[in-house]
Amino acid sequence: xxxxxxxxxxxxxxxxxxxxxxxIVLSSRVRLARNLSNYSFPFKASxxxxxxxxxxxxxxxxxxxxxxxxNLSWFAVKNMSDIERQVLVEKHLTSPxxxxxxxxxxxxxxxxxxISIMVNEEDHLRIQCLYxxxxxxxxxxxxxxxxxxxxxxVDYAYDEKRGYLTSCPTNVGxxxxxxxxxxxPGLVTTKQLSRIIPAVNQIGxxxxxxxxxxxxxxxxxxxxxxxxxxxxxxxxxxxDLRSVVLQLIERxxxxxxxxxxxxxxxxxxxxxxxxxxxxxxxxxxxxEAASHxxxxxxxxxxxxxxxxDAKILNELMILIxxxxxxxxxxKALTTEQRxxxxxSLIRERLRLENILDGGE
Amino acid sequence: MLCQxxxxxxxxxxxxxxxxGKKTEKHLCEHCAKEQGEALPGNNNYSxxxxxxxxxxxxSSNPPLGxxxxxxxxxxxxxxxxxxxxxxxxxxxxxxxSHCYQAFEEKLDPIxxxxxxxxxxxxxxxxxxxxxxxxxxxxxxxLKEKMQFYIQNEEFEEAAIIRDEIRALQREQxxxxxNE
Numbered sequence: 001x002x003x004x005x006x007x008x009x010x011x012x013x014x015x016x017x018x019x020x021x022x023x024i025v026l027s028s029r030v031r032l033a034r035n036l037s038n039y040s041f042p043f044k045a046s047x048x049x050x051x052x053x054x055x056x057x058x059x060x061x062x063x064x065x066x067x068x069x070x071n072l073s074w075f076a077v078k079n080m081s082d083i084e085r086q087v088l089v090e091k092h093l094t095s096p097x098x099x100x101x102x103x104x105x106x107x108x109x110x111x112x113x114x115i116s117i118m119v120n121e122e123d124h125l126r127i128q129c130l131y132x133x134x135x136x137x138x139x140x141x142x143x144x145x146x147x148x149x150x151x152x153x154v155d156y157a158y159d160e161k162r163g164y165l166t167s168c169p170t171n172v173g174x175x176x177x178x179x180x181x182x183x184x185p186g187l188v189t190t191k192q193l194s195r196i197i198p199a200v201n202q203i204g205x206x207x208x209x210x211x212x213x214x215x216x217x218x219x220x221x222x223x224x225x226x227x228x229x230x231x232x233x234x235x236x237x238x239x240d241l242r243s244v245v246l247q248l249i250e251r252x253x254x255x256x257x258x259x260x261x262x263x264x265x266x267x268x269x270x271x272x273x274x275x276x277x278x279x280x281x282x283x284x285x286x287x288e289a290a291s292h293x294x295x296x297x298x299x300x301x302x303x304x305x306x307x308x309d310a311k312i313l314n315e316l317m318i319l320i321x322x323x324x325x326x327x328x329x330x331k332a333l334t335t336e337q338r339x340x341x342x343x344s345l346i347r348e349r350l351r352l353e354n355i356l357d358g359g360e
Numbered sequence: 361m362l363c364q365x366x367x368x369x370x371x372x373x374x375x376x377x378x379x380x381g382k383k384t385e386k387h388l389c390e391h392c393a394k395e396q397g398e399a400l401p402g403n404n405n406y407s408x409x410x411x412x413x414x415x416x417x418x419x420s421s422n423p424p425l426g427x428x429x430x431x432x433x434x435x436x437x438x439x440x441x442x443x444x445x446x447x448x449x450x451x452x453x454x455x456x457x458s459h460c461y462q463a464f465e466e467k468l469d470p471i472x473x474x475x476x477x478x479x480x481x482x483x484x485x486x487x488x489x490x491x492x493x494x495x496x497x498x499x500x501x502x503l504k505e506k507m508q509f510y511i512q513n514e515e516f517e518e519a520a521i522i523r524d525e526i527r528a529l530q531r532e533q534x535x536x537x538x539n540e
Binding site: 044157167169287 | 390391412416441442444452453454455456457458461468471472475476477478479480481482483484485486487488489490494
């Protein structure tokens with residue numbers, strides 16, 4: 001298979017759409033946690049219970065009657081190979097828990113992969129909508145419409161006082177987790193982010209690495225999400241997050257401008273050095289690759305380098321992950337083999353672009 | 361210090377293993393550490409559930425988890441439906457089913473307040489189907505209060521009008537119920 005073909009199949013179609021503020025915000029995600037009223041939660045469910053939840057949902061959710069959603073496809077986790085499971089995690093379509101979890105787990109995907117519904121993860125249902133750029137309200141509206149459609153077909157566990165009942169007390173109430181993936185090289189370079197994070201935490205939002213819970217940061221990418229799910233309306237949760245994200249965008253823009261003003265030559269140097277490494281290395285670890293990709297992407301955003309598509313960071317950040325490399329190689333790879341594959345995949349991908357040599 | 365596995369990169373992680381009281385230490389770089397214990401991305405061993413379990417256990421009237429087995433204080437709360445005990449809930453920081461919320465109701469307010477910045481009551485979305493019934497219930501309760509008010513003031517004509525309204529509402533709901 002050619003690289004172009006592999007990429008076009010590997011990258012979720014929704015990622016190719018432009019979005020508002022997408023030079024800083026890569027994607028917006030909204031997730032709703034829901035459970036059925038008459039079954040134990042997956043963590044406590046017997047295999048039989050899990051099976052009946054699975055078939056009950058399969059029966060009720062395989063055919064959408066919803067406008068604008070199109071086709072939904074149902075994938076049973078137990079029929080997937082380890083690499084296939086991990087690929088879904090690397091695309092942010094499923095969680096690591098789902099990939100490792102119950103035999104009776106499934107993921108339901110829309111054709112453009114902007115919708116994913118996890119079945120029998122920590123909760124019976126996790127409805128997720130992904131949008132490019134800063135589109136939290138749009139993502140919420142979509143998830144909300146899906147939720148209404150699901151509710152018309154199944155009985156939810158809901159309590160007048162506590163709201164939507166979830167397995168973990170951190171999700172009860174709205175069951176809503178909204179998050180935004182941001183590229184913040186300006187705030188990292190100017191060392192502002194370490195001061196901003198505590199302030200963001202104080203207003204009930206969390207900043208983490210790109211895979212959520214407990215993950216490290218890579219390539220100056222950060223995920224900002226709400227922590228509280230109870231006691232606020234969905235609209236307030238979305239608005240609060242959105243207003244903080246807008247402030248971060250503003251600060252990131254100012255940081256970038258200041259850097260350009262005071263260190264233009266150093267910035268250009270850094271972009272081309274990173275490009276040089278990506279275009280020429282024969283072995284590269286993911287952390288190193290991510291940091292150079294971040295530099296090149298910043299160079300594209302600031303017009304310091306021409307001829308490369310800005311989508312390249314989003315795309316390569318996904319493709320250089322372990323499971324994707326192994327899927328491309330069509331076999332399991334050791335860490336060393338992956339570092340070699342990663343380097344050659346990046347070189348090959350960059351060759352598809354028309355970079356002006358030296359940028360002058 | 362160099363990584364003891366590859367002897368190339370700087371060791372950034374230290375692994376301490378204690379087997380039968382014998383302690384061994386290994387210094388590794390991130391690369392080799394990953395190689396030795398391949399994990400899915402984002403799936404660090406320390407999860408939010410570990411953190412949360414610590415928070416839930418802050419309740420000072422409760423003895424630490426380990427002691428519960430020795431003392432067995434009173435009758436421990438447990439869920440009648442899924443049989444999850446309160447201490448198991450604290451340990452896993454997960455409810456077993458939707459009925460656990462009722463079973464542990466007396467203990468939930470402080471826990472939820474701690475997790476949700478002081479909030480313990482839902483203010484968000486009401487699902488459509490359940491929502492209709494809830495609204496109905498609220499309307500009937502309100503009307504009954506109004507009726508009592510008129511009766512106490514001996515305004516029986518007014519009270520009779522309200523009574524008919526309540527009857528109409530209840531009939532309506534029964535009809536709906538019959539259709540389901």
